[in-house]
Every structure is written in structure tokens, then in C-alpha cells.
Amino acid sequence: MKTTQLCAIGLAVALVGVAYADKKTTKPTAEDKKEAKQEVGLKGKTVGKADIEAKSASKLKGKAAFTDDGKGGIVVRIEVSDAPPGEHAVHIHEKGDCSSPDGKSAGDHWNPTHMEHGKWGAPMDKYHLGDIGNLTVTPDGKGVITLETAKWTAGGGAVNDVVGHAIVVHGGVDDFKSQPAGNAGPRIGCGVITGEGVKEKDNKAQPKK
């Protein structure tokens, strides 16, 4: 009897401990955030961002930050949580419209260079400027993907301006081959890219031709 009681108390203490530890890890401190930013070289000023919302009945949440890399390029860091573990295609899609429940309102891939779909960095530039790649989500439902490139601009209205388009996270993996979009399955997350530090009248999330 006594042993049973002791066990029960021990279990209760352990459970409280686990709950506490969980709570601690889900709330990153300012220090953690600073470290994460330095880790991927996001020291420059923020030039764009997107809040990624759940689509196709997923529970996904996420955000994207575009920052100046100080070398004439842009770094994007996209992070998701409450996502299904595994690999998920991430693209920039043409229209800055995430209004439909299936995310299809964001249209096709953003492809200002009129190339075929492919893997970022493929020879002869045979990929879309929105072909970011596959993001790996760990069993805790979290994942991060980063990309640094001089092929994008943000906020100036150039043909390669990411602002006004949408980040889309897919349920499946991008095979980097199938046309026009890598056979990546349903759209489980979508977020319109808005400019930071650009004039408000230029900052509307409108589809570009």
C-alpha cells in the first residue's frame, strides 16, 4: 500500500515536471530568439514578412521573415509549428491571396523568369523563383527552412519583388520534377508576403502581373 502511494506521488511529481519543461520550451526567451536570428545570418533589416495560416483543415501555424543579407541579397527564414511531421514543399505562389480554405486562391507558382519547375539552384536556372524547397518537420510538429539569394528583391515593385505574393506550405513533398508544381499535394498553409519599411501605399498585398 505504502509503495503504491509513493509511486503515485512520484508519478505526479514527474508529470508536473514534464508539463513545466514543455511550457518552458514553447516560450523562447529574447536570448533564444537572438541566437536563432544569428544562426541563420538574419542580422540585416527586415524587408518583408508573412504570417502563415492553416489551410485544407490543417492545424499549421507559421511565419516567414525576409531580411537584407547586407551583400545585395535577401535571406528568408520560414518556420512552422503544429505541422504534420515529414517533408513539405514550400513555394512562393503568384497571388497574394490566401482567402480560400484550400489555399488555391494563391494561384500557381510565382515564376517571373518563365522557367520550368525544379530544384532551387538547378543548372541553367531551370526552376521557379518561388521554388524554395522541402521543409522538414520533426515529430514535435516544428520545422524551419532558410534560403539566401540575390535573385529576389523586396518592396521596390521589380519583377523579382517577393512582396505581394504568397508563401504556400504543401501537405506533400516536392519531387522537383513534375510540372508545373512538383506534385506536392494539398496546400496546408498560406501567408501573404507584405513589405516592411516600404511606403504603405506600396505595401498592399496585390497580385502582380
Ligand SMILES: [Cu+2]
Ligand atoms: Cu506550391
